[in-house]
Amino acid sequence: MSAFNAIGEEREIDREEFTPGVEPQPTWCPGCGDFGVLKALKQALPEVGKTPEEVLTVTGIGCSGKLNSYLDTYGFHTIHGRSLPVARAAKLANPEVEVIAAGGDGDGYGIGGNHFIHTARENHDMTYIVFNNEIFGLTKGQTSPTSPKGHKSKTQPSGSAKSPLRPLSMSLNAGATYIARTAAVNPNQAKEIIKEAIEHDGFAHIDFLTQCPTWNKDARQYVPYIDVQESDDYDFDVHDREEAARMMRETEDVLNEGTVLTGRYYVDDESPSYSQEKKAVGEMPEQPVAERYFDEDAEWERSYDLLDRHV
Amino acid sequence: MSDDELIWRIAGGSGDGIDSTSQNFAKALMRSGLDVFTHRHYPSRIRGGHTYVEIRAAGHEVQSRGDGYNFLLALGDSFARNPQEEAYYGNEELKPLSENLDDLREGGVIVYDEGLLTEDDVAELDLEEKAEENGWHVYPVDLRGLAKEHGREVMRNTAGVGVTAGLLEMDLEHIEDLMSDAMSGDVLESNLDILHEAYEMVGDEIEVEHDLRAPEGEHDAEQALLSGSNAIAYGAIDGGCRFIAGYPMTPWTDVFTILSQNFPKMGGVSEQVEDEIAAAALAVGASHAGAKAMSGSSGGGFALMSEPLGLAEMTETPLVLLESMRAGPSTGMPTKPEQGDLEFVLYTSQGDSSRVVFAPGSIEEAYEQTRLAFHIAWEYQIPTIIIYDQKLSGENTNVDVAFFDREPEPGLGSTLTEEELAEAAHDNSGKFKRFQHESENGVSPRSLPGQKGGRYLATGNEHSPVGHISEDPDNRVYQMDRRLQKLESIREELDEEHESNQAAFGDDDAEYGIITWGSSQGAVQEAVERLNEQGHAVKGLGVSDMMPFPEAEVTDFLESVDEAMVVEMNATAQFRGLIQKELGRFGEKMTSLLKYNGNPFEPAEIVEGYEVNLADEDREPTAQVRIEPAAGD
Ligand SMILES: Cc1ncc(C[n+]2csc(CCOP(=O)(O)OP(=O)(O)O)c2C)c(N)n1
Ligand code: SF4
Numbered sequence: 008m009s010a011f012n013a014i015g016e017e018r019e020i021d022r023e024e025f026t027p028g029v030e031p032q033p034t035w036c037p038g039c040g041d042f043g044v045l046k047a048l049k050q051a052l053p054e055v056g057k058t059p060e061e062v063l064t065v066t067g068i069g070c071s072g073k074l075n076s077y078l079d080t081y082g083f084h085t086i087h088g089r090s091l092p093v094a095r096a097a098k099l100a101n102p103e104v105e106v107i108a109a110g111g112d113g114d115g116y117g118i119g120g121n122h123f124i125h126t127a128r129e130n131h132d133m134t135y136i137v138f139n140n141e142i143f144g145l146t147k148g149q150t151s152p153t154s155p156k157g158h159k160s161k162t163q164p165s166g167s168a169k170s171p172l173r174p175l176s177m178s179l180n181a182g183a184t185y186i187a188r189t190a191a192v193n194p195n196q197a198k199e200i201i202k203e204a205i206e207h208d209g210f211a212h213i214d215f216l217t218q219c220p221t222w223n224k225d226a227r228q229y230v231p232y233i234d235v236q237e238s239d240d241y242d243f244d245v246h247d248r249e250e251a252a253r254m255m256r257e258t259e260d261v262l263n264e265g266t267v268l269t270g271r272y273y274v275d276d277e278s279p280s281y282s283q284e285k286k287a288v289g290e291m292p293e294q295p296v297a298e299r300y301f302d303e304d305a306e307w308e309r310s311y312d313l314l315d316r317h318v
Numbered sequence: 319m320s321d322d323e324l325i326w327r328i329a330g331g332s333g334d335g336i337d338s339t340s341q342n343f344a345k346a347l348m349r350s351g352l353d354v355f356t357h358r359h360y361p362s363r364i365r366g367g368h369t370y371v372e373i374r375a376a377g378h379e380v381q382s383r384g385d386g387y388n389f390l391l392a393l394g395d396s397f398a399r400n401p402q403e404e405a406y407y408g409n410e411e412l413k414p415l416s417e418n419l420d421d422l423r424e425g426g427v428i429v430y431d432e433g434l435l436t437e438d439d440v441a442e443l444d445l446e447e448k449a450e451e452n453g454w455h456v457y458p459v460d461l462r463g464l465a466k467e468h469g470r471e472v473m474r475n476t477a478g479v480g481v482t483a484g485l486l487e488m489d490l491e492h493i494e495d496l497m498s499d500a501m502s503g504d505v506l507e508s509n510l511d512i513l514h515e516a517y518e519m520v521g522d523e524i525e526v527e528h529d530l531r532a533p534e535g536e537h538d539a540e541q542a543l544l545s546g547s548n549a550i551a552y553g554a555i556d557g558g559c560r561f562i563a564g565y566p567m568t569p570w571t572d573v574f575t576i577l578s579q580n581f582p583k584m585g586g587v588s589e590q591v592e593d594e595i596a597a598a599a600l601a602v603g604a605s606h607a608g609a610k611a612m613s614g615s616s617g618g619g620f621a622l623m624s625e626p627l628g629l630a631e632m633t634e635t636p637l638v639l640l641e642s643m644r645a646g647p648s649t650g651m652p653t654k655p656e657q658g659d660l661e662f663v664l665y666t667s668q669g670d671s672s673r674v675v676f677a678p679g680s681i682e683e684a685y686e687q688t689r690l691a692f693h694i695a696w697e698y699q700i701p702t703i704i705i706y707d708q709k710l711s712g713e714n715t716n717v718d719v720a721f722f723d724r725e726p727e728p729g730l731g732s733t734l735t736e737e738e739l740a741e742a743a744h745d746n747s748g749k750f751k752r753f754q755h756e757s758e759n760g761v762s763p764r765s766l767p768g769q770k771g772g773r774y775l776a777t778g779n780e781h782s783p784v785g786h787i788s789e790d791p792d793n794r795v796y797q798m799d800r801r802l803q804k805l806e807s808i809r810e811e812l813d814e815e816h817e818s819n820q821a822a823f824g825d826d827d828a829e830y831g832i833i834t835w836g837s838s839q840g841a842v843q844e845a846v847e848r849l850n851e852q853g854h855a856v857k858g859l860g861v862s863d864m865m866p867f868p869e870a871e872v873t874d875f876l877e878s879v880d881e882a883m884v885v886e887m888n889a890t891a892q893f894r895g896l897i898q899k900e901l902g903r904f905g906e907k908m909t910s911l912l913k914y915n916g917n918p919f920e921p922a923e924i925v926e927g928y929e930v931n932l933a934d935e936d937r938e939p940t941a942q943v944r945i946e947p948a949a950g951d
Contacts, residue, residue, distance in 0.1 A: 027786075084787070085778055092595070092600045093599050095603065101608055103768065305728075
């Protein structure tokens, strides 16, 4: 009998299974974009056939980090900026668990920026959702790495002198193999993109635009957006790196000027994921490390054999 | 200072192959039946720069590097001859000879490479005069020339070993065996030729004038040469560790390397990652998902790990971290040992945090306590730290192979199976009450992602029994008390079910005690033995449990003596402070002997500290050590 029977279980799954009991009720502000991510995930997971117990959601700290408090899967609510290293190791220890990491733009692009670059570079097989509200929500409205230049906040009262970071281009350059942007105000697209990301074999990065009505009233995220895949004006091949890079640049140039483009930007189905690469070079066993501890027949090679011995 | 021992020092440039040559020579000495102990000294430079390795070999047990040495093989620093480097570092060719003379004992032997040093160079040193004063025997040999004749200059190490063996009247058999294991073909042929030719020079060309010979000894059981880092790595493997994440930093890198090289054949996973925050966070993630995981670093890297360390504690994720100390503050002296991070390791991370901290005092203890660290971490779901240092990490000694004759312990401790989860407590939405204990020891068994019936939220915030963020005052007190309860339970288990981690030695009835921790233990043990041989009555205690503190054992020890000297390698008497904090008394009984110049204690320095201290003489010890008076003095 396997030690992880929830993994790969096939049955009809009701999205309500992903909602915890009466408690806890989301503490997000009314109108917060974070509700959109929660909803999209609850819809996407049963549709890709995942049961709550085979999914591990790993979050950082921020309003966004509370996602897994309101989504009933296995969860790890870590510390500020560190969701990715925790998540990718869980995946290495047991590749059969479905790992989804999530956090805010401050969490993921700011304090956790280094981890973001390296997780993308290594192409770990997991999904990463960044709640991009262009602001620090939980700490009450400070400028974030994605806030536009000139953005005024309590800590940058004269307006930020920094240009915003470009998450899509950064992700592409770092090595992510699935990159999309979606928005809480577009639930259908959000759900579809999350499904694709989960099914993608490699690091799938979703820059998820979530409005923060409490601290970031000026954000452009309420304006109508254009789905790049639906619009005739933006014809490009998502599998082509050059074209994807150009499209990302264009979008990122205009994001804060009132035009919001969403959709898939880059999909690379060819490159092997990190665990495939690691297995290929002999750095990772076929059987999940975690499973081995429950395997009664497992042979535990001794350090004794490694010793240089002599009388 | 016993006469029946050889302390052989090989000195040269960093990158000149000193390490591998000495490692093989140490093995050869061990194979000839001797007990060995190696000590490595190197600068923080990759190539060039003066470095040496010392091998102490005797027919009896050796616990430390000893005092000084009696055979110098000075190879000259080949990198110092690079004109470009010379511009930076100056001429260092002479250093392997000049820098080592201070510690050479009376009557000692010097072999230096004539091929690298001109007579003028050597004349600068007044070597002849000094040799006369100290009764040294100096043998200039053209090692470089001999090596060049047979192939390449780097083989002058082999020539040096050959001359050494000749001068000490050693058998070449073990050296040849080791060479054949390590090389083949032409390289082996030329090395063997060099070895023999050099060996035969003694007697033919070199006239022996000294008395020193290789000591004799015999082992009655199979031996292995093992470093502290090896011992920790093997302890981890036997403790069931199959996941390691790290970022290189001297000297912790040794363990990281050993496990990375061995894991592929034993189904483990090793990850070199972007920084130490990530490294420790990866270990937490892997452990959460069901692997026995470890990370580690040295001071600066450990500083970055304080976040994931706290996360592991709050989420009750089992974790083992290594902290291999080097001299600080900040980047300090990267290649020098110090015991200066004790307080840092005990108290780093926010809140009323607790963890288990072991400080092994010898290579055997390093193996045992690392194994134990995995057992305790997984049984009690608490971070466990092994604190050691550059000294323990790099030194080698021979260990009875039978020592490893025990079963590996891969168990996941208090982790439930799905059958057990079916019986466990759940809330009304079906979530597993993972953070609710029903046992006496504070431990609440856990589940793993992917298990049926085990869904919960692990959170770094204070949380309810199923893991939801909670600021409820009653829950807070309950959870905090439960987590803190673990340390007491661990103390009980350590006292009742395991052999003591504290090492006691010397005369039981003695009224003078020397107490130490970690890697200073070997030198203290030897000093205590020596003092007793000289007719003093002294006993020693090497403490390994830093947290939870072995209150009873240390109290007994301190109560039984009139005076005690606390020996440690730092400037602020951190361990003495810990004893006083934990026991709340004995301040007036304890003096400190402190050393923090980057070199470990030699037994003689401890003997001297005892003499100065006990005689109440108004003098400082001559070595680079400092006496810190007892509280109230
Ligand atoms: C190490 C550390 N630094 C700072 C904080 C305080 N902090 C909590 S959330 C947060 C920023 C949240 O912003 P973001 O990641 O954009 O998430 P949001 O709240 O907008 O969803 C900060 C700075 C912390 N918890 N830990
Ligand atoms: S502060 Fe902003 S991000 Fe946080 S819950 Fe409120 S609306 Fe959402």
